[in-house]
Amino acid sequence: xxxxxxxxxxxxxxxxxxxxxxxxxxxxxxxxxxxxxxxxxxxxxxxxxxxxxxxxxxxxxxxxxxxxxxxxxxxxxxxxxxxxxxxxxxxxxxxxxxxxxxxxxxxxxxxxxxxxxxxxxxxxxxxxxxxxxxxxxxxxxxxxxxxxxxxxxxxxxxxxxxxxxxxxxxxxxxxxxxxxxxxxxxxxxxxxxxxxxxxxxxxxxxxxxxxxxxxxxxxxxxxxxxxxxxxxxxxxxxxxxxxxxxxxxxxxxxxxxxxxxxxxxxxxxxxxxxxxxxxxxxxxxxxxxxxxxxxxxxxxxxxxxxxxxxxxxxxxxxxxxxxxxxxxx
Amino acid sequence: xxxxxxxxxxxxxxxxxxxxxxxxxxxxxxxxxxxxxxxxxxxxxxxxxxxxxxxxxxxxxxxxxxxxxxxxxxxxxxxxxxxxxxxxxxxxxxxxxxxxxxxxxxxxxxxxxxxxxxxxxxxxxxxxxxxxxxxxxxxxxxxxxxxxxxxxxxxxxxxxxxxxxxxxxxxxxxxxxxxxxxxxxxxxxxxxxxxxxxxxxxxxxxxxxxxxxxxxxxxxxxxxxxxxxxxxxxxxxxxxxxxxxxxxxxxxxxxxxxxxxxxxxxxxxxxxxxxxxxxxxxxxxxxxxxxxxxxxxxxxxxxxxxxxxxxxxxxxxxxxxxxxxxxxxxxxxxxxxxxxxxxxxxxxxxxxxxxxx
Numbered sequence: 001x002x003x004x005x006x007x008x009x010x011x012x013x014x015x016x017x018x019x020x021x022x023x024x025x026x027x028x029x030x031x032x033x034x035x036x037x038x039x040x041x042x043x044x045x046x047x048x049x050x051x052x053x054x055x056x057x058x059x060x061x062x063x064x065x066x067x068x069x070x071x072x073x074x075x076x077x078x079x080x081x082x083x084x085x086x087x088x089x090x091x092x093x094x095x096x097x098x099x100x101x102x103x104x105x106x107x108x109x110x111x112x113x114x115x116x117x118x119x120x121x122x123x124x125x126x127x128x129x130x131x132x133x134x135x136x137x138x139x140x141x142x143x144x145x146x147x148x149x150x151x152x153x154x155x156x157x158x159x160x161x162x163x164x165x166x167x168x169x170x171x172x173x174x175x176x177x178x179x180x181x182x183x184x185x186x187x188x189x190x191x192x193x194x195x196x197x198x199x200x201x202x203x204x205x206x207x208x209x210x211x212x213x214x215x216x217x218x219x220x221x222x223x224x225x226x227x228x229x230x231x232x233x234x235x236x237x238x239x240x241x242x243x244x245x246x247x248x249x250x251x252x253x254x255x256x257x258x259x260x261x262x263x264x265x266x267x268x269x270x271x272x273x274x275x276x277x278x279x280x281x282x283x284x285x286x287x288x289x290x291x292x293x294x295x296x297x298x299x300x301x302x303x304x305x306x307x308x309x310x311x312x313x314x315x316x317x318x319x320x321x322x323x324x325x326x327x328x329x
Numbered sequence: 330x331x332x333x334x335x336x337x338x339x340x341x342x343x344x345x346x347x348x349x350x351x352x353x354x355x356x357x358x359x360x361x362x363x364x365x366x367x368x369x370x371x372x373x374x375x376x377x378x379x380x381x382x383x384x385x386x387x388x389x390x391x392x393x394x395x396x397x398x399x400x401x402x403x404x405x406x407x408x409x410x411x412x413x414x415x416x417x418x419x420x421x422x423x424x425x426x427x428x429x430x431x432x433x434x435x436x437x438x439x440x441x442x443x444x445x446x447x448x449x450x451x452x453x454x455x456x457x458x459x460x461x462x463x464x465x466x467x468x469x470x471x472x473x474x475x476x477x478x479x480x481x482x483x484x485x486x487x488x489x490x491x492x493x494x495x496x497x498x499x500x501x502x503x504x505x506x507x508x509x510x511x512x513x514x515x516x517x518x519x520x521x522x523x524x525x526x527x528x529x530x531x532x533x534x535x536x537x538x539x540x541x542x543x544x545x546x547x548x549x550x551x552x553x554x555x556x557x558x559x560x561x562x563x564x565x566x567x568x569x570x571x572x573x574x575x576x577x578x579x580x581x582x583x584x585x586x587x588x589x590x591x592x593x594x595x596x597x598x599x600x601x602x603x604x605x606x607x608x609x610x611x612x613x614x615x616x617x618x619x620x621x622x623x624x625x626x627x628x629x630x631x632x633x634x635x636x637x638x639x640x641x642x643x644x645x646x647x648x649x650x651x652x653x654x655x656x657x658x659x660x661x662x663x664x665x666x667x668x669x670x671x672x673x674x675x676x677x678x679x680x681x682x683x684x685x686x
Contacts, residue, residue, distance in 0.1 A: 226442065233432060233438045235464060325495070
């Protein structure tokens with residue numbers, strides 16, 4: 001187990017390194033210099049050169065990359081003399097646009113994304129898995145057919161269609177809910193909840209469609225397994241056959257998929273954040289790409305990669321806990 | 330489809346009152362393609378301490394018969410008629426809850442592949458004690474003790490340690506022993522073994538069959554042994570029922586059915602068994618064709634399209650369903666249109682020598 005974890009962590013470090021190199025290279029493959037984007041209409045060669053020098057973009061890519069990585073490891077100092085700005089490790093640099101430290105930007109936007117994503121995950125697991133399991137147990141009934149129908153609609157719907165409709169109804173027409181925004185749950189849990197409920201429902205409902213279909217299929221497959229028949233042959237009541245024997249086996253792959261989904265979503269729920277106008281990691285990341293804001297791009301991309309890799313490891317470890325046949329080696 | 334029910338079938342079994350009585354059992358499933366007549370008029374009786382072997386190809390209805398006795402069929406899509414009596418109590422038409430209480434306590438079942446029949450996520454000990462706890466609620470410590478006792482009884486070394494292991498940590502033979510321990514934990518009066526040795530290698534097979542016989546003597550339970558392996562039947566069964574296309578086509582003592590079978594299908598089964606002593610160069614003699622569709626059985630005798638001795642063209646084989654009729658041997662019943670002396674002659678002259686005896 002320990003050896004397995006060490007190997008996986010080493011592999012994760014290598015993956016992160018590869019991601020950072022690729023992001024860097026891709027960034028410099030864009031023909032426009034960030035300096036053009038920044039200096040606006042009144043721009044001459046001199047101003048651009050000055051900006052590039054200020055941002056360190058005049059140095060060779062390898063040097064820039066080296067300095068960036070050094071910043072993460074031990075921190076770095078920007079500028080010289082009186083203008084020197086110290087940036088402590090882990091230093092991801094400063095935004096080209098606002099000069100805000102990238103770590104501060106992440107600290108500000110990450111809780112927003114975590115709020116949206118985790119809340120939606122809870123909804124999609126409860127509704128999706130619940131609906132799927134029940135319709136598997138009631139296969140062929142009206143409930144099953146309705147659930148399959150609803151999940152088909154959900155799976156084909158888009159956030160940018162469903163989200164605005166909910167906004168129109170609950171915020172602008174009925175005035176039941178405030179406009180979605182982010183308030184820290186530690187400051188005002190009620191406000192946090194009422195502002196977040198629409199993004200949760202939108203993202204959660206649409207994703208629950210996929211989970212419903214998946215868990216229905218899983219459950220149907222498990223119900224036809226021999227060990228479920230054995231459980232019935234023992235004389236166990238239906239409820240226990242389903243809960244203790246069938247559900248336990250059917251839920252395993254869903255845990256895996258939910259974990260990987262969570263890892264991916266923590267990197268930013270771009271569309272949801274954009275539709276509801278909350279500034280999470282996803283929106284920040286997309287804006288940074290548009291602005292050619294390298295430090296922010298690097299920071300958010302690396303963070304997203306970090307989440308995905310972490311969740312992969314967590315899911316694997318969890319799997320070995322759920323399924324005694326799985327050995328980590 | 331006419332009835333092939335026979336009261337003669339019951340006359341082959343021993344003296345005391347039968348524990349299990351099945352009378353004219355019919356099981357039908359509704360499917361999209363039509364009605365599957367999986368079991369079509371089966372009758373037999375089985376007293377405690379005796380073993381009935383049910384033999385037939387896949388799809389002959391042997392497993393469905395046993396699942397129906399257990400009440401494990403899908404109630405919504407299955408139609409059952411006839412009668413199944415356990416210890417004199419009718420269980421066809423009983424409500425789910427009553428059948429459930431009986432399941433595992435009065436009737437237990439051993440399945441073919443113990444790896445897939447045991448839950449991969451629970452320890453062996455837990456699965457056995459669960460079977461005990463269903464029928465003895467709240468007695469947890471006792472259940473655990475009993476599970477270890479049973480593991481010991483079925484010949485699993487270090488039962489205490491093994492009880493905490495998972496099915497995948499057991500070998501095939503040990504898994505089947507654990508399965509048997511689980512089935513016997515409540516001292517059931519009837520044990521149904523559905524091909525219990527098919528997934529095991531030969532040496533282990535013999536051990537498992539010996540174990541079953543030992544346990545039968547000890548617990549005096551009735552056993553239904555479902556198999557397509559005539560070797561298994563000859564080792565453990567007292568009576569044998571041969572099934573084909575949902576019908577019983579031959580029934581008798583193990584001597585009668587294996588030493589002087591009278592149905593051409595039973596001959597075919599015997600001839601498909603490879604012989605250890607025969608000529609290695611000689612080809613096996615399989616039954617031509619494949620088992621019939623249970624949705625659309627051949628007319629007349631369901632076996633006639635594959636039968637080498639059929640009488641067709643005015644003959645009765647393709648027109649009339651043969652009934653199970655007594656033969657000269659008391660207790661031996663056969664459903665075949667061929668005259669009995671003709672069947673005896675063909676068996677003696679053509680089949681006996683070639684069969685693996």
